[in-house]
Amino acid sequence: MFSKTLVAGLALAMAFAGSASAAQCKFEGDAAAGKTAANACKGCHLFDAGKPSRPTGPNLSAIYGSKAGTVADFKKYSDAMQAAAGKGVTWDDANLAAYIADPKAFLASVNGSEMKHGMMFQLKDEAKVAKVVAYLKALKDCK
Numbered sequence: 001m002f003s004k005t006l007v008a009g010l011a012l013a014m015a016f017a018g019s020a021s022a023a024q025c026k027f028e029g030d031a032a033a034g035k036t037a038a039n040a041c042k043g044c045h046l047f048d049a050g051k052p053s054r055p056t057g058p059n060l061s062a063i064y065g066s067k068a069g070t071v072a073d074f075k076k077y078s079d080a081m082q083a084a085a086g087k088g089v090t091w092d093d094a095n096l097a098a099y100i101a102d103p104k105a106f107l108a109s110v111n112g113s114e115m116k117h118g119m120m121f122q123l124k125d126e127a128k129v130a131k132v133v134a135y136l137k138a139l140k141d142c143k
Contacts, residue, residue: 063091
């Protein structure tokens with residue numbers, strides 16, 4: 001019995017060993033500054049791979065390069081985000097920067113009109129926006 005428990009425990013440890021979190025990664029330069037700036041987002045979002053999304057927002061640990069509205073365990077995407085996903089919006093540098101700076105304007109631009117959306121936070125400081133994008137990009141590559 002002990003050996004089965006030990007084997008099961010080791011298997012779980014190995015499964016989670018590949019899951020990186022923001023706390024485990026070392027960020028430098030703009031990515032490090034972006035991690036600090038992204039603290040303002042932690043009320044609604046997580047940045048830790050392997051952890052479930054919060055009810056208020058998706059886990060952003062692997063958002064860079066992904067299609068909008070596709071974090072699998074987040075089920076409360078707004079109408080506007082679902083429409084953006086249907087249009088194939090991908091979270092690259094430009095789209096993330098525009099969305100972080102003004103979600104309402106970004107989604108209206110992508111969708112052709114204003115629609116209901118859930119992101120009320122805006123980061124107007126362009127330098128901080130660029131650093132948050134650098135952080136999300138680095139976080140995606142964090143292994």
